[in-house]
Amino acid sequence: MKLYDSVELAARNLRESLLRNSLTTLGISVGVASLVAMLSLGIGLQQMASRRLQRAGLFDTVVVSSRRDLRSFNREQETEGPAPAQSPELDENARAKITAVRGVIEAYPDLRFIAELRFEDKPHLTMIAGLPLSSKNSDGFEGMQGNFFSGDTAHEVILQKMFAAELLGKNARNPDDISVRDVAQPLLGKQMVLRYAERESGGAGEDSTSYSVLSRELPLTIVGVADLDPDSMRGNFRARLFIPQKLMEGMHAMQAYETRDSAHATSNEPVYSTLVARVSGAGKVDSVEQAIKKLGFNTFSILDATKSLRRFFAILDLFLGIFGSLALTVASIGIINTLVMAILERRREIGIMKAIGASDADVRGLFFAEAGAMGILGGAFGVIMGWVIGRAINFGTNVYLVRQGFSRENIWAVPLWLVGAALAFSFIVSLISGLYPASRAAKLDPVQALRYE
Amino acid sequence: MGSATIRAVDGASLQIKSGEFVALLGASGSGKSSLLNLLAGLDSPTSGSVAVGDQDLAKLSRDQLARYRRYTVGMVFQSFNLVPSMTVLENVELPLRFAEVERSKRRAMAAQSLEQVGLAGRLRHRPIELSGGEQQRVAIARALINRPSILLADEPTGNLDSHTGTEVMDLIGNLNETLEMTVVLVTHERDLAEKYANRLISLADGKVISDQINAAKAVARGES
Numbered sequence: 001m002k003l004y005d006s007v008e009l010a011a012r013n014l015r016e017s018l019l020r021n022s023l024t025t026l027g028i029s030v031g032v033a034s035l036v037a038m039l040s041l042g043i044g045l046q047q048m049a050s051r052r053l054q055r056a057g058l059f060d061t062v063v064v065s066s067r068r069d070l071r072s073f074n075r076e077q078e079t080e081g082p083a084p085a086q087s088p089e090l091d092e093n094a095r096a097k098i099t100a101v102r103g104v105i106e107a108y109p110d111l112r113f114i115a116e117l118r119f120e121d122k123p124h125l126t127m128i129a130g131l132p133l134s135s136k137n138s139d140g141f142e143g144m145q146g147n148f149f150s151g152d153t154a155h156e157v158i159l160q161k162m163f164a165a166e167l168l169g170k171n172a173r174n175p176d177d178i179s180v181r182d183v184a185q186p187l188l189g190k191q192m193v194l195r196y197a198e199r200e201s202g203g204a205g206e207d208s209t210s211y212s213v214l215s216r217e218l219p220l221t222i223v224g225v226a227d228l229d230p231d232s233m234r235g236n237f238r239a240r241l242f243i244p245q246k247l248m249e250g251m252h253a254m255q256a257y258e259t260r261d262s263a264h265a266t267s268n269e270p271v272y273s274t275l276v277a278r279v280s281g282a283g284k285v286d287s288v289e290q291a292i293k294k295l296g297f298n299t300f301s302i303l304d305a306t307k308s309l310r311r312f313f314a315i316l317d318l319f320l321g322i323f324g325s326l327a328l329t330v331a332s333i334g335i336i337n338t339l340v341m342a343i344l345e346r347r348r349e350i351g352i353m354k355a356i357g358a359s360d361a362d363v364r365g366l367f368f369a370e371a372g373a374m375g376i377l378g379g380a381f382g383v384i385m386g387w388v389i390g391r392a393i394n395f396g397t398n399v400y401l402v403r404q405g406f407s408r409e410n411i412w413a414v415p416l417w418l419v420g421a422a423l424a425f426s427f428i429v430s431l432i433s434g435l436y437p438a439s440r441a442a443k444l445d446p447v448q449a450l451r452y453e
Numbered sequence: 454m455g456s457a458t459i460r461a462v463d464g465a466s467l468q469i470k471s472g473e474f475v476a477l478l479g480a481s482g483s484g485k486s487s488l489l490n491l492l493a494g495l496d497s498p499t500s501g502s503v504a505v506g507d508q509d510l511a512k513l514s515r516d517q518l519a520r521y522r523r524y525t526v527g528m529v530f531q532s533f534n535l536v537p538s539m540t541v542l543e544n545v546e547l548p549l550r551f552a553e554v555e556r557s558k559r560r561a562m563a564a565q566s567l568e569q570v571g572l573a574g575r576l577r578h579r580p581i582e583l584s585g586g587e588q589q590r591v592a593i594a595r596a597l598i599n600r601p602s603i604l605l606a607d608e609p610t611g612n613l614d615s616h617t618g619t620e621v622m623d624l625i626g627n628l629n630e631t632l633e634m635t636v637v638l639v640t641h642e643r644d645l646a647e648k649y650a651n652r653l654i655s656l657a658d659g660k661v662i663s664d665q666i667n668a669a670k671a672v673a674r675g676e677s
Contacts (some may be wrong), residue, residue, distance in 0.1 A: 009550070351534075352535075354519070354522070359518070446495045
């Protein structure tokens with residue numbers, strides 16, 4: 001019998017015992033719904049966690065530090081490789097070597113310092129950082145208002161939205177209450193003045209390590225406001241104001257670490273505390289890290305930090321999936337029960353079909369089609385139910401979060417693959433449930449079956 | 454009690470020629486229906502052989518038996534055995550689904566077969582809405598749909614009054630004569646057998662006790 005005919009006859013049979021088959025299908029729906037609801041929450045939580053990290057735009061960067069920097073000495077990686085005193089300095093030479101590593105697009109010093117800014121005659125104190133032009137495509141700039149820097153040394157500035165809000169005198173505890181668009185409009189194109197300390201080298205010659213500190217002012221134009229998360233994991237110093245990297249490097253601003261490092265500085269060449277290596281893709285972060293470690297430096301990446309987080313979510317998803325599947329297992333027993341009952345009821349009909357030429361495979365196919373149809377219908381309805389349940393849990397959680405003084409979070413996500421996987425899973429589980437009834441029906445002795453009243 | 458073997462058909466040996474109309478006669482439990490089930494490929498003999506054409510049914514696989522039932526034999530039962538949830542047309546169409554005949558052709562073939570048995574106007578009815586005689590004619594139309602060479606009828610008039618029984622038997626007799634279809638009729642009504650069959654085979658306790666040419670039918674034929 002052709003598949004189409006099997007399906008048609010199966011649909012007819014399902015309609016014949018509408019109530020019983022509907023209840024069985026509902027059982028499958030509940031199973032699929034619990035699976036979808038569980039997994040959508042797991043996925044949602046995972047996305048919530050990685051969203052915060054992604055907003056920092058650091059999934060494709062490796063932070064490189066010198067082993068001479070003893071601030072993080074107790075970290076695991078420090079125990080391998082050269083001793084701190086023998087390890088290379090993080091200077092221009094090292095920068096060139098790191099840039100040459102396969103997969104690295106560029107390496108730039110992580111320059112940041114606290115500076116005073118004057119905007120509309122009011123002083124503001126904040127951390128300022130250099131940003132290379134290549135950061136333009138970073139995820140962190142998604143939804144940015146205004147433009148990115150027009151050039152490498154342009155006197156332009158991009159604000160983090162919380163700082164923008166501060167400039168406007170808005171006070172908000174919760175970053176989600178501030179819309180980038182709202183704070184950007186009154187600020188774009190305005191001027192502000194940056195006051196900073198310049199490190200001026202002493203004259204060339206023997207006394208090359210001496211320098212003086214000068215106070216400078218730099219006028220800047222606000223060109224963009226971005227949603228960069230100030231709570232992201234960018235080291236200890238989170239900047240809220242960004243200027244072009246080249247401009248930053250040319251300023252020779254006094255860095256927080258320079259007084260400390262000056263003790264061993266032997267030339268006027270700058271020695272950096274940290275370099276940021278931008279990698280061509282998140283997939284290459286691992287290999288780049290290994291290569292840089294071989295050069296004798298310490299590395300750190302967000303991917304490193306999220307490894308255990310990802311493992312946690314994988315296990316969480318697994319357990320949620322198992323709990324969700326339990327309901328589907330119960331539902332599959334329901335399918336077996338329904339179909340075995342159907343064999344008893346339709347014994348004579350099966351006998352008739354065999355007498356007029358149905359093969360074992362035809363009868364088996366018919367029962368498989370019935371099981372499969374219940375699986376697909378139940379799966380489709382279950383996905384919808386799971387979606388609704390997930391939404392309801394998300395809504396309830398948000399009401400709770402808001403009451404507890406937290407911001408709203410989307411802890412629920414139903415990606416398309418989950419819909420497809422749930423449908424396929426429900427279909428396959430139903431077919432497996434149909435195995436026993438189908439083979440039992442196929443093996444029915446037609447003479448016995450025809451005698452059955 | 455226990456598992457004593459009952460031989461429903463025991464040592465019965467007979468040959469049926471193509472185009473014959475054979476009646477299997479006997480009391481209830483004589484083994485005539487079991488013999489018919491063997492001929493229909495619904496049952497397999499524990500020993501011996503059932504040869505139809507050049508194939509031995511005893512040696513066929515379950516799949517091959519299904520094909521045999523589908524294409525070589527058509528069956529008509531005492532209790533009609535129509536699928537109650539299907540319309541008349543769908544019932545007749547059912548064997549064509551197993552034969553994987555195209556959907557568009559199926560309807561036309563089934564309608565034509567029903568027309569042959571005089572039920573052209575009842576296509577959309579359910580079996581329960583028809584009289585016994587009409588139901589049996591639907592069953593005959595279904596048995597004929599794959600153009601089998603053998604028609605096996607198991608007490609086809611058993612549930613019918615004598616008038617409709619005669620109508621149904623006339624139809625079967627007509628198929629035997631016009632299409633030269635081999636007919637094996639199981640009945641316990643000797644009169645009916647004598648009226649339609651060319652050959653009368655009597656069974657008792659699973660054995661053939663007599664096998665004779667139906668003289669009455671031969672005479673009737675000779676006269677006509």
